[in-house]
Amino acid sequence: MKIIITGGAGFIGSHVVRLFVTKYPEYQILNLDALTYAGNLENLRDVESAPNYRLVKGDITDQAFVDELFAREEPDAVIHLAAESHVDRSITDPLAFVKTNVLGTVHLLNAAKNLWKPLGYEGKVFYHVSTDEVYGSLDFGPEMFTEDTSYDPRSPYSASKAASDHFVRAWHHTYHMPIKLSNCSNNYGPNHFPEKLIPLAIHRIQHGEAIPVYGKGENVRDWLFVKDHATAIDAVFHKGTVGETYNIGGVNEWANLELIHLLCDTLDEKTGKEKGTSRQLIKFVTDRAGHDLRYAIDSSKIMNELGWKPSVTFEQGLGLTVDWYLENETWLNNVTSGAYQDYYQKQYAQR
Numbered sequence: 026m027k028i029i030i031t032g033g034a035g036f037i038g039s040h041v042v043r044l045f046v047t048k049y050p051e052y053q054i055l056n057l058d059a060l061t062y063a064g065n066l067e068n069l070r071d072v073e074s075a076p077n078y079r080l081v082k083g084d085i086t087d088q089a090f091v092d093e094l095f096a097r098e099e100p101d102a103v104i105h106l107a108a109e110s111h112v113d114r115s116i117t118d119p120l121a122f123v124k125t126n127v128l129g130t131v132h133l134l135n136a137a138k139n140l141w142k143p144l145g146y147e148g149k150v151f152y153h154v155s156t157d158e159v160y161g162s163l164d165f166g167p168e169m170f171t172e173d174t175s176y177d178p179r180s181p182y183s184a185s186k187a188a189s190d191h192f193v194r195a196w197h198h199t200y201h202m203p204i205k206l207s208n209c210s211n212n213y214g215p216n217h218f219p220e221k222l223i224p225l226a227i228h229r230i231q232h233g234e235a236i237p238v239y240g241k242g243e244n245v246r247d248w249l250f251v252k253d254h255a256t257a258i259d260a261v262f263h264k265g266t267v268g269e270t271y272n273i274g275g276v277n278e279w280a281n282l283e284l285i286h287l288l289c290d291t292l293d294e295k296t297g298k299e300k301g302t303s304r305q306l307i308k309f310v311t312d313r314a315g316h317d318l319r320y321a322i323d324s325s326k327i328m329n330e331l332g333w334k335p336s337v338t339f340e341q342g343l344g345l346t347v348d349w350y351l352e353n354e355t356w357l358n359n360v361t362s363g364a365y366q367d368y369y370q371k372q373y374a375q376r
């Protein structure tokens with residue numbers, strides 16, 4: 026099987042690529058990535074020489090390129106993760122999100138349809154990786170997002186992901202495209218780009234700089250270790266029913282301030298600082314515009330039907346994450362200085 030994984034140089038994509046390249050040596054894995062600011066080939070150094078792995082640098086917003094790639098490579102499946110993924114960026118530059126998340130997804134759907142429809146779609150699958158943010162925002166309380174929750178996106182990011190989900194389902198109903206979808210909660214773990222809360226806070230703590238907490242820090246997110254998201258994607262890809270959607274979450278809700286307290290204490294302990302030292306860096310800042318109050322995912326469908334469950338508790342996952350950042354200071358420094366973007370040039374100049 027030849028699988029195009031889009032966005033494979035990003036945070037979650039790199040964990041999915043690694044899992045598939047190592048677990049399924051019989052598969053050919055093509056990583057289609059534009060290497061935007063969020064794409065980092067250093068994430069994939071350990072698998073970049075594997076015989077069943079290839080990088081294709083390219084932009085999913087370019088329909089001609091995508092069509093030519095599909096015609097040339099004749100993939101059997103797509104696992105689509107490439108996206109603009111940061112809510113704050115979507116507030117300042119919404120059009121970039123429409124282009125990549127909506128148009129880019131439609132270009133991939135078109136190319137897959139053109140290649141697969143004449144073959145009757147036999148053995149083909151288009152798997153779209155999406156977010157819980159499409160469901161909107163919950164109040165404090167017991168309610169959770171299920172696969173039947175109505176869509177109610179409220180940021181340019183979540184609106185663009187909701188639109189892409191609708192297009193994927195439209196290709197299923199209109200053109201009989203064999204699709205699968207999953208909507209996941211907040212991921213954390215190694216290789217997380219330090220514009221997102223957890224790696225940003227780790228970086229700030231390491232440098233003794235202020236940790237910006239939006240508003241009162243009361244907003245709640247449901248956190249899942251990124252490697253557990255990768256195993257969930259593996260489960261949906263191989264065992265999920267065509268046409269179905271699966272919610273993926275950690276059953277692990279944390280108010281931002283409580284999470285930052287735990288992170289500060291974990292770092293203090295691991296770096297031999299007195300407990301309470303890093304908490305002094307917390308700084309309450311102006312809230313995010315339209316800040317969704319709470320996300321919570323009901324994962325019972327994927328757990329009951331596909332037998333998936335998270336492998337680590339939050340305390341374990343956060344400990345592993347902090348250890349990784351402490352051991353990979355060069356990765357973090359290269360990302361924050363922009364040096365990681367030289368890697369492609371150096372690595373591929375002679376190829």
Ligand code: NAD
Pocket residue numbers: 031032033034035036037038057058059060061062063064065083084085086105106107108109110111125129154155156157186208209210211212213218
């Ligand atoms: P990321 O921002 O870390 O990585 C995105 C990747 O897509 C990068 O490698 C980037 O270079 C690539 N890319 C961006 N625009 C492209 C384009 N036009 N053409 C080709 N490649 C392009 O994102 P992430 O956090 O790893 O998220 C991956 C997917 O999972 C996204 O679709 C996101 O919506 C979804 N998701 C993320 C989370 C989360 O907590 N991070 C949770 C649920 C779902």
Ligand code: DAU
Pocket residue numbers: 110111112113155156157158209210211212220221222223225237238239240244245246281313320
């Ligand atoms: O729920 C899934 C989504 O989780 C994904 O679809 C997105 O791609 C991913 O970026 C993430 O979105 P969030 O907006 O929840 O993640 P972020 O890390 O940006 O913010 C987490 C929470 O922390 C949120 O309530 C905003 C807050 N925050 C964030 C930053 C960057 C702060 O308080 N301070 C900050 O500096």
